[in-house]
Amino acid sequence: MDRTVHVLIVEDEEKIRQALCDFLEFKGFAVAAAADGIEARAAVEAERFDVILLDLMLPKVSGEQLCAMWRKQDIQTPIIMLTAKGREKDKVAGLNSGADDYITKPFSLEELLARVNAVLRRTDPARAVGRAFSFGGWDVDTAALRISRDGRGQTITSREASMIQYFAANPGRVVSREELYRQVWDDDMTGVETRTTDMHIAKLRGKIETDPASPQIIVTVRGAGYMYVD
Structure with a gap:
C-alpha cells in the first residue's frame, strides 16, 4: 500500500469485532471500532475513513439506517455490509x-480482505x-507529473494527473462533472465549478x-459528462 488505509469496523459482537481488528491491523490497516450505531456515527463525524465494515443488525441505530443516513449526508466512504442474514431481500x-x-456471516477473513481490496x-x-500507466497512447508518471509519447514528453499539473488517473481507473464509463469535481477537487460542486x-x-x-x-481520448457525452475511450 502507498499509504495506510483507515478502516472503521462497526460490529456489536465483541469476539467478531476484535478478530476483525486484529486481522486487519496485522495486514497493515489502521483500524477503529464501534460497538453500536451511536458510536459509529460519532466516529464518522470525528474521522475520515477509507472503508467502513458495517454490521446490519446493530443496537440503537441499525446498519441499514446508518448507511442511508451517511449517503444522504453525501458521505461517499465505501461501505461493506456484514450480516448473518443471507436472504435475497436483506x-x-x-x-x-x-x-x-x-x-454474509460466517465468512473467511481472507474473503473479507479480498472484498475490502476490491x-x-x-x-x-x-x-x-x-x-x-498507459493512457490513450501516453506513458503517464503521476509521481513525476510527466507524460510522454514517441520520445516527446511534457509536464502536467497535479490536478491534471489526478484527472488522468481517475479516467484511467474508469475506462468506458461516463463520468459526470459532479463526480469528477468531487474526486479530483475533494469537494462538492455548487454551480460555478461546472x-x-x-x-x-x-x-x-x-x-x-x-x-x-475533436477529442478521441476524453470525449464529451452530451448532457452527461465525459468518458475515457481506451
Whole structure:
C-alpha cells in the first residue's frame, strides 16, 4: 500500500469485532471500532475513513439506517455490509441503502480482505492503475507529473494527473462533472465549478489530444459528462 488505509469496523459482537481488528491491523490497516450505531456515527463525524465494515443488525441505530443516513449526508466512504442474514431481500435492502458490497456471516477473513481490496480499487484510482500507466497512447508518471509519447514528453499539473488517473481507473464509463469535481477537487460542486471542470478538461485535451477540437481520448457525452475511450 502507498499509504495506510483507515478502516472503521462497526460490529456489536465483541469476539467478531476484535478478530476483525486484529486481522486487519496485522495486514497493515489502521483500524477503529464501534460497538453500536451511536458510536459509529460519532466516529464518522470525528474521522475520515477509507472503508467502513458495517454490521446490519446493530443496537440503537441499525446498519441499514446508518448507511442511508451517511449517503444522504453525501458521505461517499465505501461501505461493506456484514450480516448473518443471507436472504435475497436483506441483501437488496442493504445495497439499496447505499452499501457498496455485502458479505454474509460466517465468512473467511481472507474473503473479507479480498472484498475490502476490491472496493478500494474501485474507489481509489491510485490503487486501480498505480502511479505509472498507459493512457490513450501516453506513458503517464503521476509521481513525476510527466507524460510522454514517441520520445516527446511534457509536464502536467497535479490536478491534471489526478484527472488522468481517475479516467484511467474508469475506462468506458461516463463520468459526470459532479463526480469528477468531487474526486479530483475533494469537494462538492455548487454551480460555478461546472465551468472549472470544463476549463481543466480543455487544458488537458490540449496536452494529450492530437486534435483538441475533436477529442478521441476524453470525449464529451452530451448532457452527461465525459468518458475515457481506451
